[in-house]
Amino acid sequence: MTSHCPAGLRPWIASSGEPLEAALAPPTVICVEQEAGAPAPEAAAGIAPGAPWLSLSLITATAYHVPVAHAFVTALDTRLHLHLPERPRIETALHEAVVNAILHGNLGLPSPTGNGFAAIDGLERQLQDRLRNDDIRQRRVFVGAHWSAVCVSVCVGDEGMGYDAGAVAADPLTATSFPNGRGRSLIGCLSDGVEVVEDGRCTWLEFRR
Amino acid sequence: MDYSMAGGSSVSFRGRLVFSDRLEFRKLVDRVLRTDTSEPIRLDLRTLDFIDSAGLGMLLVVREEAEKRHRKVTLTVAPGQVKQLLELSRFQTMFTMES
Numbered sequence: 503m504t505s506h507c508p509a510g511l512r513p514w515i516a517s518s519g520e521p522l523e524a525a526l527a528p529p530t531v532i533c534v535e536q537e538a539g540a541p542a543p544e545a546a547a548g549i550a551p552g553a554p555w556l557s558l559s560l561i562t563a564t565a566y567h568v569p570v571a572h573a574f575v576t577a578l579d580t581r582l583h584l585h586l587p588e589r590p591r592i593e594t595a596l597h598e599a600v601v602n603a604i605l606h607g608n609l610g611l612p613s614p615t616g617n618g619f620a621a622i623d624g625l626e627r628q629l630q631d632r633l634r635n636d637d638i639r640q641r642r643v644f645v646g647a648h649w650s651a652v653c654v655s656v657c658v659g660d661e662g663m664g665y666d667a668g669a670v671a672a673d674p675l676t677a678t679s680f681p682n683g684r685g686r687s688l689i690g691c692l693s694d695g696v697e698v699v700e701d702g703r704c705t706w707l708e709f710r711r
Numbered sequence: 712m713d714y715s716m717a718g719g720s721s722v723s724f725r726g727r728l729v730f731s732d733r734l735e736f737r738k739l740v741d742r743v744l745r746t747d748t749s750e751p752i753r754l755d756l757r758t759l760d761f762i763d764s765a766g767l768g769m770l771l772v773v774r775e776e777a778e779k780r781h782r783k784v785t786l787t788v789a790p791g792q793v794k795q796l797l798e799l800s801r802f803q804t805m806f807t808m809e810s
Contacts, residue, residue, distance in 0.1 A: 567731065572761075590761070590792040597763050601730050618775040621768075622737050684800070685764040691799060 513542050516564045526558065526577035535560045556581070557646040562608040563639040571597035574645050582649055592654060592709050595692040598685035599658040599705050600643060607660030607703065608641040609633070644704075654709045664702035712736060719746030723755040728766035736769050744776055751807075752777055756797075757789040767800055774805060785809060 510531030514522065517538055525533050533556075534543035543559075558574055575593040578584065584592065605611045609632040614625040633639050644659035690696055695708035712732040713725040720743060728736070743752055752773065756762075770786070777784050785807040788794045802808065 569727070569729075572727075590795075593761070594763065594792060594796065597729070601763065601765070605730075618772050618779075619737060619741070622733050622772060626734065684767065688764050688796070688799070 511543065516560075516568070522558075522568055522570070522573040523576050526556065526573055527580060530577075531555060531557070533558045535564055537561065554581075554650070555646070555648045557644065559642050559644050561639065562604055562641045562643060563633060565600065565604055565643040566633070569597075570600045570643070570645065574647070578647055578649070578654070582654065588654075588709065588711065591692045592656065592707075595689045595707050595709075596645070596656055596658065598689050599656075599707060600645065602685055602705075603643050603658050603660035603662075605629070606665070607662035608643065609638060610662055652711050654711060655706060656709070657704055657706045659700065659704040662703060664700065667698035667702055714739065716743075719743065720748060720750045721753040721755065723757075724759045726759065727761040728756075728759055728769065729761065729763045730765035733765060733769060737772075740769075740773050740776060743773075744780060744782075749782060751783040751785050753785045753787065755787045756793050757787055759793050760791070762793045762796055767796060767802070770802070771805070783807060 510529060512525050512530040512533045513536035514520065514525035514533055515536050515538055522533075536543055556574075556577060558570070560568070560570065571593050575584075575589060575596060578592070579589055606613075609629065611625070611628050611632065614621045614628075641661040642659075645656070646659075647654060647656045649655070689705075689707065693707040694710045695706075697706040697708075698704070699706065712728050712735060715723050715725075717723070722739065722743060754770070754773065770784075774784050786797070786802065787809045788797060789810065797803070797808070
């Protein structure tokens, strides 16, 4: 499947049944979801061959169903041999960033309102409505990472409308109901640095080692 | 999300409790709440490997819905990612927590 692709570029077809972890295993540098029947993806520009880098691009409809952060951090672990406290910290923060990119970025959903079951049910109705829109479900979610002996930097990007990070307050971790921006608070708590760029469409997380 | 039930009010979770589990979790909680008892609801999270902010939110949904029925919720936890997030979110002030 990869013989006609540039070195390090790995197409992945979600419906193939191949686990995402397998597609991200070395020597993959760039893994791009290829929709069934679509031409093979081309290499992204700007990545130096051999650089300690790993990137992933999925469509929203797939990212919604696949444990993206788990697969990506497993791939990082294979390359970096993360130590025990480091791995769950990175996976948790990355997972929250990916869910935010899907829900609030590409699907454009606000935080749910209401309490109890009503909050879950309200969110579900909106979510299924957005996923029925082909243009929206095809939007891409991007995850990338580069690393050194002292730091791991991970970015999560989306193709949504963006947001003004300075104007949106994260709910506190101690919020007592289901609707939450608690994810943003968790990201801030678990990361050593957070930078939101590209008008809110890309978030960089830094983890010191 | 995997789980097993013991009696009508105790549930042991395994694996991951994350955003994508919300519908299955909602059905499970609905089933637990329908049991005709005033017993506390016991959620055993000791073999849960991973939870996210939506999973935390879902535990709060259990608490909210249980309170409407005058029932308490007890969480049993073991050291690891789940316990860390529960403590960061100060769940010990909202739930009875056991080790």
